[in-house]
Amino acid sequence: xxxxxxxxxxxxxxxxxxxxxxxxxxxxxxxxxxxxxxxxxxxxxxxxxxxxxxxxxxxxxxxxxxxxxxxxxxxxxxxxxxxxxxxxxxxxxxxxxxxxxxxxxxxxxxxxxxxxxxxxxxxxxxxxxxxxxxxxxxxxxxxxxxxxxxxxxxxxxxxxxxxxxxxxxxxxxxxxxxxxxxxxxxxxxxxxxxxxxxxxxxxxxxxxxxxxxxxxxxxxxxxxxxxxxxxxxxxxxxxxxxxxxxxxxxxxxxxxxxxxxxxxxxxxxxxxxxxxxxxxxxxxxxxxxxxxxxxxxxxxxxxxxxxxxxxxxxxxxxxxxxxxxxxxxxxxxxxxxxxxxxxxxxxxxxxxxxxxxxxxxxxxxxxxx
Amino acid sequence: xxxxxxxxxxxxxxxxxxxxxxxxxxxxxxxxxxxxxxxxxxxxxxxxxxxxxxxxxxxxxxxxxxxxxxxxxxxxxxxxxxxxxxxxxxxxxxxxxxxxxxxxxxxxxxxxxxxxxxxxxxxxxxxxxxxxxxxxxxxxxxxxxxxxxxxxxxxxxxxxxxxxxxxxxxxxxxxxxxxxxxxxxxxxxxxxxxxxxxxxxxxxxxxxxxxxxxxxxxxxxxxxxxxxxxxxxxxxxxxxxxxxxxxxxxxxxxxxxxxxxxxxxxxxxxxxxxxxxxxxxxxxxxxxxxxxxxxxxxxxxxxxxxxxxxxxxxxxxxxxxxxxxxxxxxxxxxxxxxxxxxxxxxxxxxxxxxxxxxxxxxxxxxxxxxxxxxxxxxxxxxxxxxxxxxxxxxxxx
Numbered sequence: 001x002x003x004x005x006x007x008x009x010x011x012x013x014x015x016x017x018x019x020x021x022x023x024x025x026x027x028x029x030x031x032x033x034x035x036x037x038x039x040x041x042x043x044x045x046x047x048x049x050x051x052x053x054x055x056x057x058x059x060x061x062x063x064x065x066x067x068x069x070x071x072x073x074x075x076x077x078x079x080x081x082x083x084x085x086x087x088x089x090x091x092x093x094x095x096x097x098x099x100x101x102x103x104x105x106x107x108x109x110x111x112x113x114x115x116x117x118x119x120x121x122x123x124x125x126x127x128x129x130x131x132x133x134x135x136x137x138x139x140x141x142x143x144x145x146x147x148x149x150x151x152x153x154x155x156x157x158x159x160x161x162x163x164x165x166x167x168x169x170x171x172x173x174x175x176x177x178x179x180x181x182x183x184x185x186x187x188x189x190x191x192x193x194x195x196x197x198x199x200x201x202x203x204x205x206x207x208x209x210x211x212x213x214x215x216x217x218x219x220x221x222x223x224x225x226x227x228x229x230x231x232x233x234x235x236x237x238x239x240x241x242x243x244x245x246x247x248x249x250x251x252x253x254x255x256x257x258x259x260x261x262x263x264x265x266x267x268x269x270x271x272x273x274x275x276x277x278x279x280x281x282x283x284x285x286x287x288x289x290x291x292x293x294x295x296x297x298x299x300x301x302x303x304x305x306x307x308x309x310x311x312x313x314x315x316x317x318x319x320x321x322x323x324x325x326x327x328x329x330x331x332x333x334x335x336x337x338x339x340x341x342x343x344x345x346x347x348x349x350x351x352x353x354x355x356x357x358x359x360x361x362x363x364x365x366x367x368x369x
Numbered sequence: 370x371x372x373x374x375x376x377x378x379x380x381x382x383x384x385x386x387x388x389x390x391x392x393x394x395x396x397x398x399x400x401x402x403x404x405x406x407x408x409x410x411x412x413x414x415x416x417x418x419x420x421x422x423x424x425x426x427x428x429x430x431x432x433x434x435x436x437x438x439x440x441x442x443x444x445x446x447x448x449x450x451x452x453x454x455x456x457x458x459x460x461x462x463x464x465x466x467x468x469x470x471x472x473x474x475x476x477x478x479x480x481x482x483x484x485x486x487x488x489x490x491x492x493x494x495x496x497x498x499x500x501x502x503x504x505x506x507x508x509x510x511x512x513x514x515x516x517x518x519x520x521x522x523x524x525x526x527x528x529x530x531x532x533x534x535x536x537x538x539x540x541x542x543x544x545x546x547x548x549x550x551x552x553x554x555x556x557x558x559x560x561x562x563x564x565x566x567x568x569x570x571x572x573x574x575x576x577x578x579x580x581x582x583x584x585x586x587x588x589x590x591x592x593x594x595x596x597x598x599x600x601x602x603x604x605x606x607x608x609x610x611x612x613x614x615x616x617x618x619x620x621x622x623x624x625x626x627x628x629x630x631x632x633x634x635x636x637x638x639x640x641x642x643x644x645x646x647x648x649x650x651x652x653x654x655x656x657x658x659x660x661x662x663x664x665x666x667x668x669x670x671x672x673x674x675x676x677x678x679x680x681x682x683x684x685x686x687x688x689x690x691x692x693x694x695x696x697x698x699x700x701x702x703x704x705x706x707x708x709x710x711x712x713x714x715x716x717x718x719x720x721x722x723x724x725x726x727x728x729x730x731x732x733x734x735x736x737x738x739x740x741x742x743x744x745x746x747x748x749x750x751x752x753x754x755x756x757x758x759x760x761x762x763x764x765x766x
Contacts, residue, residue: 003667003670003671003674004671004674004675004678246762246763246764249764250763250764250765257765258764258765260758260764260765261764261765261766263751263754263755265764266754266755266758266759266762266764267751267754267755267758269758269762269764270690270754270757270758270762271754273687273757273761273762274687274690274691274757277664277668277687277691278660278661278664278668278691281664281667281668281671282660282663282664282667284667285372285663285667288371288372289372292371292372294372303659303660303663306656306657306660307660307664310657310660352653354656355652355653355656355657355660356649356652356653356656357656358656358659358660359651359652359653359655359656359659360652362633362637362655362659363637363640363641363646363647363651363652363655364641364646364647
């Protein structure tokens with residue numbers, strides 16, 4: 001197994017780090033949180049760098065890279081606690097269109113994302129949204145809770161059930177009018193947008209119903225990509241916390257010595273580090289299963305979510321503790337990364353759910369059930 | 370990045386796999402069981418010698434030392450294949466993996482021929498004399514003394530935790546040869562035959578059983594060791610102790626992976642089809658175990674790749690710490706989940722495997738107890754955490 005980044009991937013990682021250090025600084029993120037600064041210019045910068053196009057196929061205008069490169073970027077964005085619509089657009093909207101859309105739809109929306117024209121979201125309403133045929137188009141009724149970026153994405157891919165089964169309908173937020181109600185939630189992570197979606201007779205044209213084959217499988221895999229996206233972002237946020245903590249315990253003196261020289265402190269820091277290594281290794285493995293279309297993909301994604309969930313638990317507990325009182329202040333950037341890391345366990349299945357899924361697959365042979 | 374090994378490495382694996390199919394001893398041949406890690410039964414010695422002759426035993430070595438000059442990746446797939454089959458290539462693991470390679474790395478041609486090759490061919494077994502009553506984690510503080518006397522050294526002192534010493538032909542012992550310099554700089558490595566007058570090996574029972582005799586106290590009372598038994602330069606023993614494992618160290622994590630995989634398989638087989646398989650709490654820890662095993666394997670592969678490309682694997686400490694603690698957690702959970710089913714300590718927790726160490730199929734309680742050996746031996750978890758904190762995170766000493 002070759003599980004090391006190659007030279008190109010390492011170069012990408014360094015480039016991304018360099019750009020983020022200049023353009024998505026802690027001060028910028030804090031201004032988004034405290035002053036409501038609009039993060040759009042940062043998104044425009046990313047568009048200018050072709051970052052949304054990274055893992056989109058070349059034939060629709062993307063850069064044609066893989067989940068490995070996407071994961072490199074997502075980890076760094078997690079590290080910075082990126083306030084942009086990057087995560088939902090690239091790991092939720094893009095996968096659902098790619099896996100469920102036909103060629104024309106891929107060109108339209110994936111091409112749109114790659115060109116930087118649109119952002120997207122994914123609303124999983126299989127059991128809560130009904131689609132009915134309506135004069136050549138479709139009418140959507142129902143609601144979906146907790147949709148990432150529903151309040152700011154240009155296009156929302158809504159999974160809904162029609163008379164002929166489950167389908168995906170791409171709703172243009174701006175043109176849906178009063179039939180679409182969006183209720184943003186005041187999320188504890190102030191840099192992530194999550195909203196509830198109510199559709200009361202939202203009408204979409206026929207060409208906005210994704211026309212690929214095997215939609216159920218496509219939706220399932222897109223959800224796996226979304227789940228992996230959260231996992232990778234969590235690793236990045238945890239890495240940030242470890243770095244903050246290591247700097248702190250090297251500088252903070254008590255009893256005449258740096259507190260980082262105490263074994264009790266060292267050992268907690270090491271447990272954070274090991275948890276991150278474990279989570280990163282499994283996230284990379286899961287990303288590789290997408291690249292190689294490996295049959296272990298589905299369970300690998302659950303493992304990545306488990307390892308990320310375990311990781312944030314250790315990193316947040318030890319991280320705040322090692323900062324002492326300073327970890328309890330608003331001024332410290334620790335809580336900004338803490339919020340992003342903690343958000344992970346609330347989205348796309350809890351750690352325990354995924355852990356049990358991994359176990360059930362092994363003990364009961366339930367496969368991807 | 371790729372999930373597969375290169376084709377050349379897989380070709381070596383296939384060749385070795387075919388060799389094992391043809392040469393692994395049968396159950397009937399392997400009825401005599403070892404009683405310690407230096408008590409290799411005749412059938413095991415014959416198998417080990419066959420591995421030596423075929424160049425599979427220490428594949429990274431040249432043919433005269435039981436190898437085939439294999440690359441690190443090739444060595445790894447060979448180790449992995451042995452692990453996958455639960456085949457022990459030696460029932461004197463320290464002799465094979467630590468002592469013989471040390472002598473091959475630091476010894477004279479005559480020492481290689483007299484001590485290393487016989488260990489590799491299964492003709493002699495060896496024990497490693499490192500820890501002392503007063504020198505455990507602080508190994509460099511060891512006090513067993515060797516004083517130059519004519520054509521050799523007179524050794525006095527005591528070792529402890531010396532695995533298999535009472536069944537071994539010789540001990541590779543680390544002794545103090547200069548008490549007047551900083552402690553790391555006054556240590557030498559000596560080959561001490563256990564038949565030497567003044568050497569007494571006293572095995573003692575372990576946490577598992579009063580009759581589980583692998584560990585020894587070894588006493589040296591004016592034991593005379595010829596000068597030709599000095600391995601490496603005088604006072605260079607610390608270098609021998611730390612440099613011994615070298616590339617072999619890149620694969621030590623495999624044994625912890627094996628422990629995890631054993632619990633996964635044996636516990637899984639035990640509960641599949643019972644209501645425990647559907648128990649949410651069981652699924653919770655068992656899911657964690659599966660993730661731990663996968664993570665250990667992935668991190669292990671990464672460290673092999675790093676070592677192969679010439680990087681210093683400080684990661685070994687992570688693998689040791691993480692793998693051993695995961696193994697402890699797994700055995701602890703398995704025992705608790707099985708409840709009364711785990712009570713009888715004479716019932717093996719796994720199907721009998723004649724090529725494996727018997728302790729790997731021992732009772733759940735036995736396995737639980739033995740998991741402590743892994744978090745303590747070879748540098749405790751606490752020492753590993755100190756190493757990681759200082760060498761990787763850069764925290765002050």
